[in-house]
Amino acid sequence: MILHISSPDEWAADQERGEIRPDSLDAVGFVHCSDPGSVHLPANLFYAGRTDLLLLVVDPAGLPVKWEPGDPEHPTGVWFPHVYGPIPVESVVRVLDFPPGDDGVLRLPATF
Template structure:
């Protein structure tokens, strides 16, 4: 399984549209995703202070996924799954609340 960070409003719009199609698909050609052990890295970098986040648990079967360095590359060299097409909402098998800890930092999820 791979994970997609989403805001609650974004997920509501995606469900109505029938697919996850963020702006990044048009600008860089793929949907940014992560794995359970690395999802906190972009969350802390890009979503600091947000309390409306969800983790979309995506079954990547049949999706055009490539594992690549982040943009910018993370100092640890971790790679991320990038999906080179819209993600059908049917590929989202679970949706989890994703809140920061008391210190405001996101952590890897404890269950998927």
């Protein structure tokens, strides 16, 4: 499974449209995703302080996924799954609340 960070409003719009197609798809050509071991990295880099996030659990079967380094590259060399095209909402198998911990840090939910 791969993970995509979203807001409730974005997820509602995606469901209405039938696909996950954030602005990043148009700007960089892919939908940003992570794996369970790395989702905390972009979460805390780009979404620090947010308390309204969701974590969409996506089944990557049949999706055009390419594993690539982040931009900028992470010091550990971790790569991320980028989906080169929209993600059908049917590929989302679970939606989890993604709140920060008491310390304000975003981590993979224990319910994952």
